[in-house]
């Protein structure tokens with residue numbers, strides 16, 4: 001049996017960086033954001049559906065995220081409609097990944113793990129966190145999102161404090177070394193638990 005470990009955290013908290021640390025330790029990783037990117041690409045199932053609903057956000061047969069962000073900024077209900085299209089396709093891709101894996105531990109990297117109820121299919125959940133001011137500075141430093149875009153995304157996510165309360169493990173991502181050590185400790189604990197079972 002594969003131990004399914006969920007990884008989540010609010011925007012910019014360090015999910016992708018931490019997921020890479022699990023991957024470096026040999027854990028197969030499924031990435032919800034990467035799945036969405038594939039679904040939005042030319043020929044992707046979501047690109048076809050979104051083109052039908054919102055043709056103005058399509059460029060060269062793929063979903064143009066900058067245009068989609070602008071449309072959502074004008075009308076937040078657009079994101080609800082997009083989620084109705086995208087989330088079932090994401091769930092199918094995740095099921096395919098879990099069915100195919102034979103590893104002892106597999107990681108699901110999912111920004112909306114709790115919001116979508118995906119935590120119910122996890123044996124344990126890791127939440128990554130940093131103080132709110134560090135989070136905001138990190139996201140704005142990327143230069144891809146306006147402050148309004150950031151606040152819109154934040155308002156759609158469960159508050160960080162609530163996520164931490166629900167976590168089995170919390171990783172503070174202030175330094176790479178400390179986070180890497182936390183990843184190693186968590187994997188040790190899961191392996192020890194499995195051998196005691």
Ligand SMILES: CC(C)(COP(=O)(O)OP(=O)(O)OC[C@H]1O[C@@H](n2cnc3c(N)ncnc32)[C@H](O)[C@@H]1O)[C@@H](O)C(=O)NCCC(=O)NCCS
Nearest residue numbers: 010011032033036065068069082083086090111153156157
């Ligand atoms: C809103 C969009 C256009 C923003 O695209 P952009 O390239 O600027 O940012 P990116 O996709 O990297 O998202 C940044 C972060 O925003 C958060 N986020 C993304 N979508 C959502 C959402 N629907 N609700 C809350 N937070 C979200 C995540 O933490 C994500 O990691 C894009 O994320 C999107 O199309 N989202 C809808 C699909 C979805 O629900 N994805 C969530 C994973 S299943």
Ligand SMILES: Nc1ncnc2c1ncn2[C@@H]1O[C@H](COP(=O)(O)OP(=O)(O)OP(=O)(O)O)[C@@H](O)[C@H]1O
Nearest residue numbers: 010011012013014015016017138173174175176179
């Ligand atoms: N352990 C860490 N120590 C120091 N910096 C970190 C650590 N983890 C992540 N960071 C930095 O924080 C920023 C955000 O990290 P990352 O892209 O992994 O976050 P994310 O949660 O995947 O973001 P998003 O929700 O937008 O997809 C990056 O600049 C990254 O270098």
